[in-house]
Amino acid sequence: MTYGADRxxxxxxxxxxxxxxxxxxxxxxxxxxxxxxVHEIGAINDRLNEER
Structure with a gap:
């Protein structure tokens, strides 16, 4: 299996x-x-967006 360049x-x-x-x-x-x-950054962004 290959991992796509776009990803x-x-x-x-x-x-x-x-x-x-x-x-x-x-x-x-x-x-x-x-x-x-990537997952951790997403979680940080989710928390920050919830606080707004």
Missing amino acids: IYAEVSYVAYHFHWPPDAILDLEHGQRLRF
């Missing part, structure tokens, strides 16, 4: 936007780690 770009862009990490640092993460950061 990788979306994940890297999402983490880079929120954490201001360079793309290479994000790409160096294992897939599971990267997905965990």
